[in-house]
Every structure is written in C-alpha cells, then in structure tokens.
Amino acid sequence: MRYTSLSDFLSKGKAALAKGPVAVVFAEDDIEIDTTLRHHQRAGFREVLLFAPAPIVLPDKLEATVHRIDHNVHAEAALITVINSLIRAAPGIWLFYCYNGEYLFHPFCEDRNIRELLAFHTEERREALLTYVIDLYAGDLDSFPNAVSLEDAHLDRSGYYALGRPDPANKNHPKERQLDFFGGLRWRFEEHVPWERRKIDRICLFKTKPGLELRPDYTLNDEEMNTYACPWHNNLTTALASFRTAKALRTNPGSRYDIHDFKWRNTVPFEWHSQQLMDLGLMEPGQWF
Known part of the structure; x- marks a missing residue:
C-alpha cells in the first residue's frame, strides 16, 4: 500500500482513516524504521501510516502492512502540515504521531x-x-x-x-x-x-475534530x-x-x-x-x- 504523495493517499487510501486509533510515523532517515512501525502495530493501532522519502526501502512484508506515503519530511513544518491535513480529513478519530526511533x-x-x-x-x-x-x-x-x-x-x-x-x-x-x-x-x-x-x-495522541x-x-x-x-x-x-x-x-x-x-x-x-x-x-x- 504505497502512495506517491499525501494528496494521493487522501484520494485513494482515506478509508484507512475511517476508524482510529491511527499511528503516523515520520521517517527522517532509515534508522530503526522497521522497529518503530512494528512497535506501534503491536501496541494496537488499527492503521499505521509511514511518511518517508521515496528512496527509503522497507522489507516487503512490512510495507504490505502499513500505508507508505512518499513525502519530503525535511520540508519546513512537514510534520505540522501533514498532521493538520489528516485532522481535517478525518475528524472524530484518535490520532498519534512520532518520528522513527x-x-x-x-x-x-x-x-x-x-x-x-x-x-x-x-x-x-x-x-x-x-x-x-x-x-x-x-x-x-x-x-x-x-x-x-x-x-x-x-x-x-x-x-x-x-x-x-x-x-x-x-x-x-x-x-x-x-x-x-x-x-x-x-x-x-x-x-x-x-x-x-x-x-x-x-x-501527540489526541482525538481529531x-x-x-x-x-x-x-x-x-x-x-x-x-x-x-x-x-x-x-x-x-x-x-x-x-x-x-x-x-x-x-x-x-x-x-x-x-x-x-x-x-x-x-x-x-x-x-x-x-x-x-x-x-x-x-x-x-x-x-x-
């Protein structure tokens, strides 16, 4: 489940935001991405979203279980912009965000x-x-x-x-x-x-509205x-x-x-x-x- 951009995800994958809690992970580099994703999957989040630069590679089995969105996470206020977009797109769900590691x-x-x-x-x-x-x-x-x-x-x-x-x-x-x-x-x-x-x-864990x-x-x-x-x-x-x-x-x-x-x-x-x-x-x- 890979998307080329935030807008592509909101167009094709918005169903992932239908019911929370949803975890959002921002990968600033390739360090401990897999353990971060698995930790929050085991924690009980219904869906896990990964925003990461396109060159970052995930194991195939893991990428199949998360929503991977290609994104420039180093852009100014990247996390704030994405989270506020998700809040507007999915009011009424519990949302969590963090970085890799x-x-x-x-x-x-x-x-x-x-x-x-x-x-x-x-x-x-x-x-x-x-x-x-x-x-x-x-x-x-x-x-x-x-x-x-x-x-x-x-x-x-x-x-x-x-x-x-x-x-x-x-x-x-x-x-x-x-x-x-x-x-x-x-x-x-x-x-x-x-x-x-x-x-x-x-x-970083709240109910959207x-x-x-x-x-x-x-x-x-x-x-x-x-x-x-x-x-x-x-x-x-x-x-x-x-x-x-x-x-x-x-x-x-x-x-x-x-x-x-x-x-x-x-x-x-x-x-x-x-x-x-x-x-x-x-x-x-x-x-x-």
Missing part, C-alpha cells in the same frame, strides 16, 4: 493495548493525552556512533523538572493545568539545543487538550522513548565532536517496560489500575 509506552502496555487505554480515557471525558519524550541513548558511543541501540539503550533516571506555562493573553500568568517540562539530553546539553526546542512534552490544529510547539489550539489533568483528578499520561535527540546531537557537526559520552551518574539501562517509566515518575497511570 521513537516508541510509545502507556501504563500497563504489556497487558493492555492502546485501544483499551483510549476507551478508558474517553470515559473520563478527555480528548488528548500528555506525552513526555524520554531521551534514549546508547551507552557505548564507540560501538554505536549514532547513539542508537535497542540492546544498549539507556535513559536518565532523574533531572526532569517543570515550569509554569505563561499565557501571553493573560499578562503571562501561568496557564491553568499546563506546564512546560524539561530534562534529559536537551537539558544536559542545552548549549547545543535552541531554547524553543528544549521542552520534552508533546500532545473540526477546527483543531497542531502548533509548531507540539501543542493544540484547544487549550483544554494541552492540560495534564482534568479539574477533578490526575489523568493518564504516556511516554515516548526516543533516540531522536541523541541521534541529532551525534549527527550535527556543532555538537558531534563535543560529546564523547552521554552517560552520567544518573544513567540507567532502559528496561523497555512501562513499570520502569512509572517507577521513575515519567508516566502517570491516573485512575487506571
């Missing part, structure tokens, strides 16, 4: 799939989930110079913090139930990361959908285990030669299990037990 985890995902989680979240009258992007990195950069290794994956167990999100429309007072979250490699190597890219929170738009800072234009909790209790959150920042820091010439090791005193091996993320406070089960 990123893996979504939700509480108890080993035993409960994403559809069960979204059914519970919908019952709580919530239409979006706050997601923390947790940086993964290889422990041995000599063996894995691009910092990507599923077998040698590590993460920071501490060093995360939150600041009130100022509201320009209200004299920069903090927005209600909204915070900007920081930590991981973007915090430890902040001299290599522009200020506007240091946040580690995303609204008419008029909804994704903004460049990975928030939505409906402020209630950007909140971490409803007014009466804490809600579920999810985590996106991501090699993207580590890969960028090891690829960009401005940082590559300044960074020889990502490990520090608070580095721990990543166990690829939701319980570790909950134990570290990087994911909230809310009222879902």
Whole structure:
C-alpha cells in the first residue's frame, strides 16, 4: 500500500482513516524504521501510516502492512502540515504521531493495548493525552556512533523538572493545568539545543475534530487538550522513548565532536517496560489500575 504523495493517499487510501486509533510515523532517515512501525502495530493501532522519502526501502512484508506515503519530511513544518491535513480529513478519530526511533509506552502496555487505554480515557471525558519524550541513548558511543541501540539503550533516571506555562493573553500568568517540562539530553546539553526546542512534552495522541490544529510547539489550539489533568483528578499520561535527540546531537557537526559520552551518574539501562517509566515518575497511570 504505497502512495506517491499525501494528496494521493487522501484520494485513494482515506478509508484507512475511517476508524482510529491511527499511528503516523515520520521517517527522517532509515534508522530503526522497521522497529518503530512494528512497535506501534503491536501496541494496537488499527492503521499505521509511514511518511518517508521515496528512496527509503522497507522489507516487503512490512510495507504490505502499513500505508507508505512518499513525502519530503525535511520540508519546513512537514510534520505540522501533514498532521493538520489528516485532522481535517478525518475528524472524530484518535490520532498519534512520532518520528522513527521513537516508541510509545502507556501504563500497563504489556497487558493492555492502546485501544483499551483510549476507551478508558474517553470515559473520563478527555480528548488528548500528555506525552513526555524520554531521551534514549546508547551507552557505548564507540560501538554505536549514532547513539542508537535497542540492546544498549539507556535513559536518565532523574533531572526532569517543570515550569509554569505563561499565557501571553493573560499578562503571562501561568496557564491553568499546563506546564512546560524539561530534562534529559536537551537539558544536559542545552548549549547545543535552541531554547524553543528544549521542552520534552508533546500532545501527540489526541482525538481529531473540526477546527483543531497542531502548533509548531507540539501543542493544540484547544487549550483544554494541552492540560495534564482534568479539574477533578490526575489523568493518564504516556511516554515516548526516543533516540531522536541523541541521534541529532551525534549527527550535527556543532555538537558531534563535543560529546564523547552521554552517560552520567544518573544513567540507567532502559528496561523497555512501562513499570520502569512509572517507577521513575515519567508516566502517570491516573485512575487506571
């Protein structure tokens, strides 16, 4: 199921958007595309869309199970443009997006799939989930110079913090139930990361509706959908285990030669299990037990 462009997909493959949840993966390079796609297929998404440059090759068996759309993912605001187009094309479905080398985890995902989680979240009258992007990195950069290794994956167990999100429309007072979250490699190597890219929170799993738009800072234009909790209790959150920042820091010439090791005193091996993320406070089960 391959399409030559977004418009070709919306013309010929729009049936894939009839019922969610739908996962959308943007491939910035050819690293761990297959594991990213399979991870989200196993998570329980009904359909998985892959936006990737035409030269990228997938195994035939895998390409037959996803909707492959040729796309220039490096164009300015490529992800924002695509997601907003999908929102307009398919109102009323749950939609998720990520990049290659990123893996979504939700509480108890080993035993409960994403559809069960979204059914519970919908019952709580919530239409979006706050997601923390947790940086993964290889422990041995000599063996894995691009910092990507599923077998040698590590993460920071501490060093995360939150600041009130100022509201320009209200004299920069903090927005209600909204915070900007920081930590991981973007915090430890902040001299290599522009200020506007240091946040580690995303609204990347949400229910589409008419008029909804994704903004460049990975928030939505409906402020209630950007909140971490409803007014009466804490809600579920999810985590996106991501090699993207580590890969960028090891690829960009401005940082590559300044960074020889990502490990520090608070580095721990990543166990690829939701319980570790909950134990570290990087994911909230809310009222879902």
